[in-house]
Amino acid sequence: MKDLVGTVEFNRQLAPRYFHIRLRLPEAVGVLSGQFAMLRPQGLVEPILRRALAIHRADADAVEFIYLVLGRGLEALTRVREGENVDVLLPLGNTYPTDAVTLEGRRALLVAGGVGSPALFMLAGDLVAKGADVRVYFGGRTKFDLPALDEFEALGCPVTVTTDDGSAGERGFVTAPLERDLVADAGPNGSVIYTCGPWPMMARVGAIAAERGARCFVSLEASMACGFGICVACVVEVCEGSFAPPFKYQKVCTEGPVFPAEAIVW
Amino acid sequence: MVSATESSRDPRLAVEVAGIRFHNPILTASGCCGYGLEFEPLFDLSRIGGICTKGLSAKPLQGNPPPRIQETPAGMLNAIGLQNIGARAFMEQKLPRLRDYDVRVLTNVFGYTVDDYVEAIHMLNDGDGIDGYELNISCPNVKEGGLIIGNDPRAAAEVTEAVKRVAKRPVIVKLSPNISDVAGMARALESAGADALSLINTLVGVSIDIHTRRPRIANVTGGLSGPAIRPVAVRMVWQAAGAVKIPLVGIGGIATAEDAVEFLIAGATAVQIGTASFYDPLATVKAVDGLSAYLDKTGVASVSELTGSIDLSPPPRGH
Numbered sequence: 001m002k003d004l005v006g007t008v009e010f011n012r013q014l015a016p017r018y019f020h021i022r023l024r025l026p027e028a029v030g031v032l033s034g035q036f037a038m039l040r041p042q043g044l045v046e047p048i049l050r051r052a053l054a055i056h057r058a059d060a061d062a063v064e065f066i067y068l069v070l071g072r073g074l075e076a077l078t079r080v081r082e083g084e085n086v087d088v089l090l091p092l093g094n095t096y097p098t099d100a101v102t103l104e105g106r107r108a109l110l111v112a113g114g115v116g117s118p119a120l121f122m123l124a125g126d127l128v129a130k131g132a133d134v135r136v137y138f139g140g141r142t143k144f145d146l147p148a149l150d151e152f153e154a155l156g157c158p159v160t161v162t163t164d165d166g167s168a169g170e171r172g173f174v175t176a177p178l179e180r181d182l183v184a185d186a187g188p189n190g191s192v193i194y195t196c197g198p199w200p201m202m203a204r205v206g207a208i209a210a211e212r213g214a215r216c217f218v219s220l221e222a223s224m225a226c227g228f229g230i231c232v233a234c235v236v237e238v239c240e241g242s243f244a245p246p247f248k249y250q251k252v253c254t255e256g257p258v259f260p261a262e263a264i265v266w
Numbered sequence: 267m268v269s270a271t272e273s274s275r276d277p278r279l280a281v282e283v284a285g286i287r288f289h290n291p292i293l294t295a296s297g298c299c300g301y302g303l304e305f306e307p308l309f310d311l312s313r314i315g316g317i318c319t320k321g322l323s324a325k326p327l328q329g330n331p332p333p334r335i336q337e338t339p340a341g342m343l344n345a346i347g348l349q350n351i352g353a354r355a356f357m358e359q360k361l362p363r364l365r366d367y368d369v370r371v372l373t374n375v376f377g378y379t380v381d382d383y384v385e386a387i388h389m390l391n392d393g394d395g396i397d398g399y400e401l402n403i404s405c406p407n408v409k410e411g412g413l414i415i416g417n418d419p420r421a422a423a424e425v426t427e428a429v430k431r432v433a434k435r436p437v438i439v440k441l442s443p444n445i446s447d448v449a450g451m452a453r454a455l456e457s458a459g460a461d462a463l464s465l466i467n468t469l470v471g472v473s474i475d476i477h478t479r480r481p482r483i484a485n486v487t488g489g490l491s492g493p494a495i496r497p498v499a500v501r502m503v504w505q506a507a508g509a510v511k512i513p514l515v516g517i518g519g520i521a522t523a524e525d526a527v528e529f530l531i532a533g534a535t536a537v538q539i540g541t542a543s544f545y546d547p548l549a550t551v552k553a554v555d556g557l558s559a560y561l562d563k564t565g566v567a568s569v570s571e572l573t574g575s576i577d578l579s580p581p582p583r584g585h
Contacts, residue, residue, distance in 0.1 A: 002307075046339065048541070223334075223336070225344075225541075228304055231544050233346060247326070247349070
């Protein structure tokens with residue numbers, strides 16, 4: 001974890017309310033898939049708190065983020081221009097367990113919902129690079145809610161697209177093709193599911209995984225002030241027995257953001 | 267990481283509060299620094315004056331259900347609910363590692379009843395490497411009549427006296443700002459034996475989502491912190507300074523050395539930085555360096571000269 005000043009290389013709009021930012025870092029930082037950062041335009045007075053964003057891409061000395069503008073914090077980030085500075089604390093959080101895919105040869109099913117997709121992009125790239133069997137299921141409300149779909153497609157793995165309104169791909173929820181494929185492919189080798197998206201989507205994906213005996217890891221989002229464990233705000237309720245007692249609330253920032261789906265009280 | 271040595275320190279920053287020597291007046295605030303060790307990857311803990319831990323209770327506490335925070339103008343509301351590992355686990359798991367650093371450790375202590383406080387203090391008395399206690403008396407439940415300890419000078423004094431009887435270390439009592447008579451509360455605590463006072467804790471607030479009409483925090487009410495509360499905190503430090511002789515530790519929206527200096531001038535001997543560490547994790551060490559720079563620039567000999575130096579003479583004409 002380092003607190004660095006990143007310099008904006010680009011900060012461009014992808015779709016209504018979606019932006020893509022790339023920051024040049026003053027030093028090399030090792031980033032694992034699933035990790036995140038806390039960002040704030042340098043010198044910003046208000047709002048005070050940094051915003052947590054999943055790391056979409058990481059080179060040796062640069063990181064990229066894709067973000068959906070939901071409030072005044074990320075609204076402020078949209079106004080940062082090329083050459084300007086952003087305070088960035090990174091890398092934060094844990095990573096996805098992938099041994100079952102890379103060592104045991106299980107198929108990886110990545111289920112992305114809207115702006116949850118950046119949290120899965122590095123994982124997809126890593127697994128494809130290692131020769132794993134990767135399939136991506138990408139759902140959005142409309143065709144405008146599929147940020148960086150082209151980047152997933154460029155990886156060369158199969159990408160199944162759904163939208164709630166049918167404006168792109170199959171009409172309906174992303175869980176429909178996922179369930180269909182799991183039924184068709186429920187072989188002895190099984191699959192490992194990785195998902196990030198809206199809470200109800202992840203809950204449904206976790207339930208489908210449990211029904212089909214697939215392992216499932218979820219990347220969670222929560223309101224957080226710090227990102228490194230001192231505010232104790234970003235907690236999620238976990239099932240008894242999934243973590244060492246006494247706590248039923250675990251911090252998304254340091255114990256997550258990746259959790260086994262069965263550990264979460266949905 | 268190389269630990270800060272005595273020679274690398276600025277002797278002009280040294281202060282003493284409640285008999286505890288701090289090599290500078292910048293402390294972390296309880297609830298905004300975990301157990302201190304969370305900052306290990308970011309800076310050498312020996313560079314700051316002290317660490318005031320997250321509130322510890324005799325037994326572990328689960329805390330409140332989420333959502334626990336909401337950002338507000340120049341601040342935030344929180345209702346964490348004092349989730350903590352308990353005094354025993356703190357001493358076993360955290361304290362030994364804190365002893366690796368030359369930094370004073372204050373354990374913030376929290377309870378629902380007088381007996382809870384006494385039980386926690388009894389446990390912590392055995393901890394090697396604890397320099398003092400800070401009593402969090404802003405909790406909403408006590409044994410008799412549901413009074414809020416921190417709002418009632420008699421209840422607050424009762425807790426302070428009970429803790430002072432068993433505490434083997436200095437006791438700093440942290441004031442709630444949700445009171446009308448700061449001076450009266452400060453005097454009551456001084457009479458009860460408090461070695462110092464720290465102020466302020468958070469201001470109670472509510473934030474409502476106008477679309478769902480639901481409170482934005484599961485606990486409904488939360489504590490307001492951050493730069494928004496700074497003037498309230500400076501006012502209360504100034505009022506307390508006029509009422510008691512024991513030293514004061516200023517808390518409330520401090521983010522920079524300049525903010526810290528404002529509290530010293532109002533009457534504080536040391537300060538705690540809280541919410542600022544959330545958005546600027548290096549805020550404490552930056553403030554230490556900033557205090558040295560302030561002394562260089564102004565020619566003031568030491569930070570202790572600033573304490574209580576507020577100038578209340580009429581402002582010059584034209585202002």
